Amino acid sequence: MIQLHNLHKRFHDLHVLRGIDLSVEEGTTTVIIGPSGSGKTTLLRCLNLLEVPSEGTLELAGHRLDFRSGQKLRQTDVIALRQQTGMVFQSYNLFPHMTALQNVMEGQITVQKRSKDAAQDKALKLLDKVGLRERADMYPHQLSGGQQQRVGIARAMAMDPKVLLFDEPTSALDPELVGEVLKVMKELADDGMTMVVVTHEMAFARDAADRVVFIDQGVIVEQGPPGDLFERPQQERTRQFLNRLGGRSV
Amino acid sequence: MFTDERSQRILEIMSNAFWPLLKEGIETTIPLTLISFALGLVLAMLTALARLSSIKPLNWIAGFYVWIIRGTPLLVQLFIIFYGLPSIGVTIDPFPAAVIGFTLSVGAYNSEIIRAAIQSTPKGQWEAAYSIGMTYRQALRRVIIPQATRVSIPPLSNSFISLVKDTSLAATITVTEMFRVAQQWTATTYEPLVLYIEAAVLYLFFSTVLSYFQGRIERRLDRYVA
Ligand SMILES: Nc1ncnc2c1ncn2[C@@H]1O[C@H](COP(=O)(O)OP(=O)(O)OP(=O)(O)O)[C@@H](O)[C@H]1O
Ligand SMILES: [Mg+2]
Numbered sequence A: 001m002i003q004l005h006n007l008h009k010r011f012h013d014l015h016v017l018r019g020i021d022l023s024v025e026e027g028t029t030t031v032i033i034g035p036s037g038s039g040k041t042t043l044l045r046c047l048n049l050l051e052v053p054s055e056g057t058l059e060l061a062g063h064r065l066d067f068r069s070g071q072k073l074r075q076t077d078v079i080a081l082r083q084q085t086g087m088v089f090q091s092y093n094l095f096p097h098m099t100a101l102q103n104v105m106e107g108q109i110t111v112q113k114r115s116k117d118a119a120q121d122k123a124l125k126l127l128d129k130v131g132l133r134e135r136a137d138m139y140p141h142q143l144s145g146g147q148q149q150r151v152g153i154a155r156a157m158a159m160d161p162k163v164l165l166f167d168e169p170t171s172a173l174d175p176e177l178v179g180e181v182l183k184v185m186k187e188l189a190d191d192g193m194t195m196v197v198v199t200h201e202m203a204f205a206r207d208a209a210d211r212v213v214f215i216d217q218g219v220i221v222e223q224g225p226p227g228d229l230f231e232r233p234q235q236e237r238t239r240q241f242l243n244r245l246g247g248r249s250v
Numbered sequence B: 001m002f003t004d005e006r007s008q009r010i011l012e013i014m015s016n017a018f019w020p021l022l023k024e025g026i027e028t029t030i031p032l033t034l035i036s037f038a039l040g041l042v043l044a045m046l047t048a049l050a051r052l053s054s055i056k057p058l059n060w061i062a063g064f065y066v067w068i069i070r071g072t073p074l075l076v077q078l079f080i081i082f083y084g085l086p087s088i089g090v091t092i093d094p095f096p097a098a099v100i101g102f103t104l105s106v107g108a109y110n111s112e113i114i115r116a117a118i119q120s121t122p123k124g125q126w127e128a129a130y131s132i133g134m135t136y137r138q139a140l141r142r143v144i145i146p147q148a149t150r151v152s153i154p155p156l157s158n159s160f161i162s163l164v165k166d167t168s169l170a171a172t173i174t175v176t177e178m179f180r181v182a183q184q185w186t187a188t189t190y191e192p193l194v195l196y197i198e199a200a201v202l203y204l205f206f207s208t209v210l211s212y213f214q215g216r217i218e219r220r221l222d223r224y225v226a
Helices: A040-047 A075-082 A100-110 A116-129 A145-157 A175-190 A202-208 A226-231 A236-245 B004-052 B056-071 B074-088 B094-120 B123-131 B136-173 B178-189 B192-224
Strands: A002-011 A014-024 A029-033 A055-060 A063-067 A085-088 A163-167 A194-198 A211-216 A219-224
Touching (some): A014 A211, A014 A219, A029 A040, A029 A202, A040 A163, A040 A194, A085 A145, A085 B123, A100 A116, A100 A145, A100 B136, A116 A145, A145 A175, A175 A194, A175 A202, A202 A226, A211 A226, A211 A236, A219 A236, B004 B056, B004 B136, B004 B178, B004 B192, B056 B094, B074 B094, B074 B136, B094 B136, B123 B136, B136 B178, B178 B192
Parallel strands (some): A029 A211, A085 A163
Antiparallel strands (some): A002 A055, A055 A063
8 A cells, every 4th residue: 555665855954764665555554653753753744745755756555656856746646645645643733713524524525526415424424433423513622632633533534545644643632532542543443444653652553553663763673563573672772662661551 | 261152163163064074984984994905905815825925926026015015104105196106197086096005005014914824823734734635725715714814803903993094194195085074174164173183083983883893703703712
């Protein structure tokens, strides 16, 4: 579903991603872990072109893009690729002037040009799936963080993405609200959604991930099934990172 | 103090002048304000978008326009339009000349308000819009501008109320609006104090009524803000 070859990202002099090779199979969940500043967010944002890679190749759901520095992307390529992906943000980023229902309908109407009725049907189904059908007419500020994030997931799902991207979806949440969001994500994973998740929730990684990728200083240090990576890390850097994390939720 | 006779005369002038003043207020001051503000807002929006655009020449043109208008007195601009342009063969009637002057002014000042409001919208809102596949235009129209509107209503309203008062400058280019009527009455009655105070009270009345509507619009738009 996703293939990255030798992907690089530079911010001026800062070389953040230094040759990432990664492949994500359809229907699997990949969890990305790594220290702060290692490039996890940047990698995820390269997958839907919120950041444009400086160099390398990105293949996603049949769209293939080659990046060379100084070369401008065509808007139509960017939009086409983004339509294959959905993104869930750490700070939810719901549209504050729209109700939960309108948030989930918006992309369907504006981007996909579905009829209002069809969009509403679908939005209500998705809100039902994330357990928020009765909150459909509330504005984001009337919802808890966990509820907002579940609306965020429904909004991303409404576009029928081939891949869902999550950037630390629970780290802005009060601890007692983390569970409800992870539960929804686990259900999506079980339904066969292809997901790439940056998270510090190791319990979720163990439970839901098919593959865990450890990245440090812009390179993939090690990757494998959660059992292997957590119990038998091959690299010293991975071991150190997991040990430091040891105190938290592993 | 005033003698009885003087007081009587003043009261008479004030009541005689009241209807002509109010009439010009309603027939000229208010339309001049509304037309200039509406056209000015369109110009302001286009200018703000041009200044935010990645197309360099658009940036320059918009920046130059704002620089000129904000850096020179409105009174001088009105004189150039009304008294100056005829010497190069462009003659404009008083009322349209005033509309042009005020529109240009509203466009320049308010483009800065709109630009600031658009830029104050959190980056995450653009990213959320892009992440569901929107183009720049769609994101602007559906996500950013509605939020920027909410932020810019108070400063836009202030500028609207300033405009109500600034329209009195149109008197200098012979537009018969409220202030000019007060001037004309003064010229025949020699009672400047009471007539100008009367005009001031009417401006106060108009701007108070308009502030009231501003408050109502703000409350309507507040429904989604915590
Ligand atoms: N737009 C940008 N401009 C310049 N530098 C950036 C930009 N975005 C990220 N960086 C830098 O790139 C590096 C990697 O950032 P990134 O956000 O990808 O890290 P991360 O692994 O997600 O960290 P965290 O766990 O703290 O979220 C950091 O040094 C960051 O300062
Ligand atoms: Mg990050």
